[in-house]
Amino acid sequence: MTSSDQFDQPIVQLSGVSKYFSGARALEGVDFACRRGSTHAILGENGAGKSTLIKIMSGVLRPDTGRLLVNGNAVHFASPSEAARAGVVCIFQELSLVPDLSVADNISISDPPRRFGMIDARAQRRRAEALLARIKCEDVDPNALVRDLSLSRRQMVEIAKALGKNPQVLILDEATSALTSRDVQTVYDLLAELKADNVASLFISHRMNEVEALCDTLSVFRNGSHVETFAKGAKSDRDIVCLMIGRDVEAQFPPKPAAKEHAPCLSIEELKWENRLNGVNLSVGAGEIVGLGGLDGQGQKELLLALFGVLRGVQGTVNAGGSIDIPNSPAASKSGQARIALVPEDRKTEGLMLPMSIADNLLAASYDKISSGPFINPALERQAVADGVSKLQIKIGQSKDAVATLSGGNQQKVVIAKWLMTDPDIILLNDPTRGIDVGTKQEIYKLMRDLADAGKAILFYSTDYAELIGCCDRVAVMYDGAILTELRGEAITEEAIVAAALNIDTGAAA
Amino acid sequence: MLQSLFSRISPDSRPSVIASGFIVVILLVGTVYTLMTQGTAPLLSPNYMLQQLQTGAFLGIVAAGMMMVILLGHIDLSIPWTLTAAAMMATTVGGDLAIPTAIGVGVAVGLANGIGVAYLRIPSMIFTLGIDSVLRGLMVAHTGGFAPPDQATPLMRFLAADKVLGIPVAIFVWALVSVVIAFILKRTSFGRSVYATGNREAAAYLSGINTRWVIIGAFVISGVCAALAGVLLAGYSAKAYQGMGNAFLLPSIAAVVLGGTRILGGQGRYTGTIIGVVLIVLLNSVLSIMQMPEAGRQVIYGSVIVGMLLVYGRGQKVVS
Amino acid sequence: MSDFTRALAANVRQNRGFFGALILLSVLYITYNFMHPRGFSTAVLVQNANEVVAIAFVAMAQTLPVLLGGLDLSVGAVMTLAACIASELVHGSPAQIMLGMVITLMSGAAFGLMNGLIIVYGRLQPIIATLATGAIAMGLALFIRPNPGGNVDSDLNWAMTNSLWDFVDTYKLFDPDAGWFQPLAWIPVPFIFLFGIAAATWIPFRRSVTGRTVYAIGSSEGAAFMSGLPLNRAKIAAFTLGGFFAACGGLYLAIQTSSGNADITQAGTYTLNSIAAVVLGGTSLMGGVGSAIGSLVGALILRVISFYFRIVSIDPLLQPLVEGIVLLAAVSLGAIRTLRVKNRLDLFR
Amino acid sequence: APAVVAGPGVDPGCFAPWDAETSFFQWPAKQGPYKVAIVNGFVGNGWRIQMIKTAKAFAEDPSMKDKLAEFKVVSTGTDAATQLGAIEDFINQGFDAIVTIAVSPEGFDRVIKLADRQDVVIVPFDNVLDTDAVMQINEDQLAMGRTWAQFVLDQLAEDGKTSGKVLEVRGLAGNSVDRDRSIGINAVLDESGGDWERVSVVGNWDDGTAQKVVADAIAVHGSFDAILAQGGTTGVVQAMLDAGHPMVPVAGESENGFRKLMAEHSAEGLKGISIGQSPGLVAIAMKAAVSALEGNVMPQLISVPLPVATYDELEDGVNYWSDLPDNFFTVNEFPACGVNITGPSIMAQSEADAT
């Protein structure tokens, strides 16, 4: 560590970096270094400043104070492209793909191959094919629009795009949050390859198992400060979590109650939609948490959307609290016989009105609750907002601040709180812990269990197996638009879920 | 100095403050002009002010409706001929039914616009433009068929041209419309839903807001406001005539935006719109008093809008 | 080969609006020619060509701001300003004429540049900034030309508004009846002017990083920024090119009418029609999808619709109504997509 | 192309040459009946609608009907390119004559050239062209301005006023009609030698706009000794009434509304003069087109006499109609030309059908 060998010099280094957003601190006095050939994890709860840190490194933000050094030289990146030219390439938490351009266009977006000064479309396509092949995504058509890809494919395209820039430092800010397990493996292999090429990787994830599997160095951030950096294995998981959230955590998941029969609250028969749902049969009882597993894109999202009344032309029977109509809009489903709530996939575009106040976002689904006739009652309004904030312990300044100023985890809490305000009977959760820190995750798991104990039926889609195992009373694994396997109790194991997801019969199915 | 002054005003009310300041500037410039040319300062007389507010009321009511639509991130280009059609149908029907007929026209046009935008999902910019030309065609055909009566009813005359306690009744009408609109925006779930839908329609929809009805509702309000302005304008002129709404479209958009409403929707306060209307009305009036030739008038009008927006923009760097 | 067909198939799929517009145009125009007493003749083609050039350029000018996700309400005014400038400058010796044309086009581009600078550095929404700068352009046009008039070179007027044969004949370039020339002689000069400029500017622009950035901004400005694209440069370039296209329209209108006319209503009509043309041409008002060539096609559709009013008999006082309904119906064709959408969330994008 | 020939022309009572210098045209006679098109520009105000109705009615008139094989009317809007396109299209379609209201006084060189090649008669009227290469029909706008001003000065002189403050309400900026009328008005004011303080506002020939700007002007300038309005005169008087402005001499257009108000308030001092650009001009233009096609000698510029009505000449049911709407233009017929379609007959034309 003290060697002055120039190869040992950190490839990127920050010293005394601070960053404030309209007075609020995001980073303060941070010293941080990252070495060649290391795979370096950055850990911290939501809002700890991780994204801000890497945005500074990659030229998106400029620090208010402090210096950024690359290869020992002070640099001032004015834009992400300058950073990329210096070898610092970042895959951002909010994807940087342009939806209306093709995959090939996106991969070579800022520096395409040219012929006679004009973009050479064919060379660009070949380049895309090569890069996609490198991350085993041959199934992605370079001519397809990014708009038409699923989130997990987009993340892979984003990785291909970053690779195309020949990074010296590759930063992945929760770039694996929506990946399927197969893709995660690909990314592991890729990072190992890069490590061998002496490339530094910075890896931000809230999934401890990924960090375990990949990284050699860990840095923990809390409240905008760099707490500690240590080698993998130097600390136990529990200590790390303690460093992150500043307190001790006992168990990650709340204990599951003993298996029992639940009165069915939601039952679905032969649900079909386009070619994405091919006859789904499922029932969820009041007080039960049912997980939806399977590879990404097997119809889980469509199932949730269909139940929430978003899809057109859905066939089959849905019995929600005695009513057997398939709702035809979220407005209908939130006020039906059994009230349904959906926490959508993408909180930024589907869950929240980002420029609006926290209060307005919290109330968006329950104007009827705070109104007398068509008129809003200000007293009820204030009360409802205060309840929502305190119930989920959302960390906010003032409830009239824009929700955009909150960190990702707190934004997600706002979405959940909005729906709890409607007092729903059936809660549909579409990957609600994506990009959320351990502490908050734990709160959400606990909240789910409390809701179930209060008699709600919960249908829970997650890309994280550990979550399904830890939280669910039952797991329904989807494959090609249908549920082939249901696991319950002890049978919910990682092997069983993976086997069912790949439709391999191991006899583990219940 | 100025910078720090700005930062103390909350960003929401900044446009209103700046626009109010500019109104004072316009009045001063106009007064200096009249003092130099005639030695009097009629612009500062209550009489002139009331008269400006009286004619401003027509634009103000149009702008109130336009604001609802702009808050959704849409626009209503059908206003000129909605206004005209409502006024012409009102005078054609005449009698006690005149005003209800006009309002009915406004509702019908608003429904048509709303359905086109909310259900067919055709961009409002283009759908309302189409509706506008259909209405124009209808009115040409209407006049072409026979000679429809065009006299405003006594009630229309009263609302637009009479005074009560020395104050033009039109100002009361505008005030009433303003109170209703401000109340809708602040204190009804419909008003809140307008902001939510204007900010992000997908999120509003997934929150269980019936965004289609919100859109239709806003267009209906816009249509009704235009119709009401048509009633008043016909009352003011004592008659309805072809093309009477042409002068209202661009000024109403300018007034709403100068009042601080975001043209992409989701943000804006109603008081700002009122101030924007007063600003536009006074600016036009003072330019007319100064006998500015059309060329200069256009340049000044445009420069004022750009200039003011540039001043608003100062200090707010963050772009989402 | 299969690579190529696959790319083509993807292209057609991703540009349904444009190909739909192309088919609609063909059907409308061929039918028109069948119904016209002198259909399928050079005279009719030349007449049609003359009528579409100005609006086609203005529609192309509108496309760029629309691709960025905005609107330019000054295109009609900039076209008018350019026409007024041209009406003062485009006469005299050939060199003076050329210089006059260049100055006209440069003025339009400069005005577009000013729009771009105001929008980028003043951080204003294009629609509202151009509402204001449009008034300024109109004011300047009125200063230059308080009354309609001007003396655009009359040979130029004749040469530019006819077939190539007349062009060659007017300037005595060579014998216009030469045998080799006959296959080309019928081509209307306005089409060469229109498609020539469109191809020479649009294709390189579309295939440059700047052009791609324009699309990226309209599609997702945040992603474009994160990808390190030159946002400001692209926005300014887009408005400048828009101003240039508008000036091309103005220049042609001045040549065609041998004069300039600072007519406020005409400018407004051009602006509104340009938006309709852009939509008809398959460009999304949300930004990021479409092309100037599509808008050109959209403008042609708008015009061809109006051609029909001269060959079919409609009560003159019902014409505006029929026109309105046809316009409404045409733009409502876009609703077909809506009916096909199975996931309602797709409606909001 | 027409031959330039010596006068006099046919039927000088109807087709009066503009002045002594006016040249005469003669086209080769064609066998009737003829195909005639009207290419209107803007549609969507009362005047244009009345014009189109007059044209339709006149095409059915016994004196015309047999001479027309085909009669078409299109309105192209304010776009010059479209209007030129429509004219060229009708030439291509083989029409014999095209009557038009030009959207711009310039820019018709090309279509005139094409028309001349095929001996098609183009007849601009109302908004005419700045050229002497076509046969055109109009009222003398300059004279109209002069007559207005002269009348107003005479009225003021009767009251012993030879100086004072007058308000001029102008029309659409950039339009040649606006320019000519204003020149006429101001020339007479200049020539009078009186000390006239002039205030000028822009009323766009539109009642609402005129009313607003006149109201503003009154609020700012107190009162005027006379008002000269190019159009929107009903609105002008309305503004005076609303502001309690004393009734003073007003010169204005021929709107029925203005004449009604004049009849009502002349005793209080609204001693007005009403001169109108008549929508009936279209009928004379059609007649002239046919006459030219028949091979008659025609003046290049045809002057239609100004239809003047002063306050003391008003007669209900003759030159204004108290029971009819404000929006129509009272002067529609030109007996000297055999154009006898009166305002009320136009307005009543299909009222019977409608009721």
Ligand SMILES: Nc1ncnc2c1ncn2[C@@H]1O[C@H](COP(=O)(O)OP(=O)(O)OP(=O)(O)O)[C@@H](O)[C@H]1O
């Ligand atoms: N553009 C911004 N404006 C205002 N505050 C911001 C902005 N971006 C980040 N912040 C604030 O800065 C702090 C750090 O945010 P940052 O996004 O870096 O957190 P993070 O560690 O990446 O969290 P997460 O795990 O949720 O992504 C948070 O409190 C956040 O609210």
Ligand SMILES: Nc1ncnc2c1ncn2[C@@H]1O[C@H](COP(=O)(O)OP(=O)(O)OP(=O)(O)O)[C@@H](O)[C@H]1O
């Ligand atoms: N990955 C996906 N996740 C969820 N829904 C999907 C997905 N892919 C397609 N769909 C849905 O299936 C429907 C049909 O999709 P597809 O892309 O095949 O349509 P398309 O024929 O290409 O039509 P368009 O031109 O509108 O895209 C779409 O409405 C879309 O909502």
Ligand SMILES: [Mg+2]
């Ligand atoms: Mg983050």
Ligand SMILES: [Mg+2]
């Ligand atoms: Mg598709």
